[in-house]
Amino acid sequence: MNPSKIVDMASSFYDSCVLFTASDLGIFSTLAEIKKADSETIAHSCKINSRGARLLLDACVALGLLNKEGHLYLNTPESSLFLTPGSPADLTKAIRYNRDVYEAWGRLSVMVKSGKPVEKPEIHLGEDKDRTRNFVLSMHGRAMGIGQAVVPQLNLKGKKKLFDVGGGPGTYSTLIAKAHPEIECTVLDLPEIVKVAGELIQSAGMQQRVLTLAGDYHTTPFPSRNDVIIFFGVLHQEAPESIADLFKRAFNALLPGGLVYVLDMMTDVTHTQPRFSAMFAVNMALTTENGWVFSDKELSSWLAGAGFTEFSCSPLPPPMPHWLASARKP
Numbered sequence: 001m002n003p004s005k006i007v008d009m010a011s012s013f014y015d016s017c018v019l020f021t022a023s024d025l026g027i028f029s030t031l032a033e034i035k036k037a038d039s040e041t042i043a044h045s046c047k048i049n050s051r052g053a054r055l056l057l058d059a060c061v062a063l064g065l066l067n068k069e070g071h072l073y074l075n076t077p078e079s080s081l082f083l084t085p086g087s088p089a090d091l092t093k094a095i096r097y098n099r100d101v102y103e104a105w106g107r108l109s110v111m112v113k114s115g116k117p118v119e120k121p122e123i124h125l126g127e128d129k130d131r132t133r134n135f136v137l138s139m140h141g142r143a144m145g146i147g148q149a150v151v152p153q154l155n156l157k158g159k160k161k162l163f164d165v166g167g168g169p170g171t172y173s174t175l176i177a178k179a180h181p182e183i184e185c186t187v188l189d190l191p192e193i194v195k196v197a198g199e200l201i202q203s204a205g206m207q208q209r210v211l212t213l214a215g216d217y218h219t220t221p222f223p224s225r226n227d228v229i230i231f232f233g234v235l236h237q238e239a240p241e242s243i244a245d246l247f248k249r250a251f252n253a254l255l256p257g258g259l260v261y262v263l264d265m266m267t268d269v270t271h272t273q274p275r276f277s278a279m280f281a282v283n284m285a286l287t288t289e290n291g292w293v294f295s296d297k298e299l300s301s302w303l304a305g306a307g308f309t310e311f312s313c314s315p316l317p318p319p320m321p322h323w324l325a326s327a328r329k330p
Contacts (some may be wrong), residue, residue, distance in 0.1 A: 018059045020099040023092055026255070027060065028075055028083040036072040048200055090329040093141030096134055111286050119238075122286045129192065136196040143171035149316050150232075150263060151175045153324060159227040165246065166234030167219050170197040170210055172263075177209045179258065188213045188220060218242065222253035229254060232263040233322075236280070240298070247306035252299045254329045260308060265293045266323040269277040276321045296323060303327045
């Protein structure tokens with residue numbers, strides 16, 4: 001027997017802490033500007049302690065986040081692409097969500113004993129404006145990357161009206177509207193979330209065709225006569241009975257022949273595979289009252305129960321851990 005797997009697992013948080021800290025302190029963005037530098041120069045530019053900088057930089061090299069040539073440090077190609085703000089594939093906002101829930105994971109035993117989240121969902125859904133803004137921007141960063149793969153897979157030819165339930169930053173609707181000039185989208189989410197979404201939509205120049213509706217999708221009536229309704233990255237925080245209700249309301253809000261699309265983490269029937277989805281279920285339970293990850297079989301059953309037909313579901317291409325499902329109103 002080899003204990004390496006367990007030892008590696010016990011210390012894996014070292015890696016994420018180094019990543020979050022280097023990103024937050026501007027290590028990668030600084031090196032994107034000055035290309036190569038020694039630890040003293042980087043410490044001065046980032047306004048951090050020189051000894052602390054050297055230790056952090058060497059840890060980044062050990063993790064493959066930076067390269068080191070003699071006493072000079074420089075970004076790797078991956079860090080230049082994914083960890084430099086403003087780059088075409090910038091993930092800095094996306095990983096900020098992981099950093100924000102880091103403390104919650106340290107209280108996992110509390111959740112397991114109580115069955116309740118260890119922090120109020122309201123914190124990142126409007127109560128704490130900074131956390132809410134970080135959350136929405138993080139979801140925007142993730143959606144920008146995922147949307148490039150998802151939007152081309154949507155059958156939207158001839159569709160005019162799309163309703164985005166729990167659409168957060170409005171990123172998916174914005175990408176859809178850009179790709180399909182004939183479509184008008186409406187994004188429903190909580191008031192503090194759509195405030196930030198409105199800024200993002202306006203910055204993309206899409207405010208004429210991507211509208212926002214402030215409300216709670218549990219109780220706010222869905223507008224009628226939609227061609228398409230999407231639930232992208234929202235149902236993993238809902239209990240089964242809530243998901244079933246949302247699909248029934250979506251069915252009633254669609255025109256005959258209308259489509260519903262679901263983008264989410266999913267598992268197999270055992271709820272243990274894929275590995276990331278099983279871990280994400282724990283993450284959602286830590287921060288939301290009913291957070292989990294459902295299986296594709298459960299999703300099919302809920303959609304059929306609401307009256308939908310022609311169910312299909314398939315994973316997105318790696319490295320994305322999401323699945324895309326669709327169904328039609330007869």
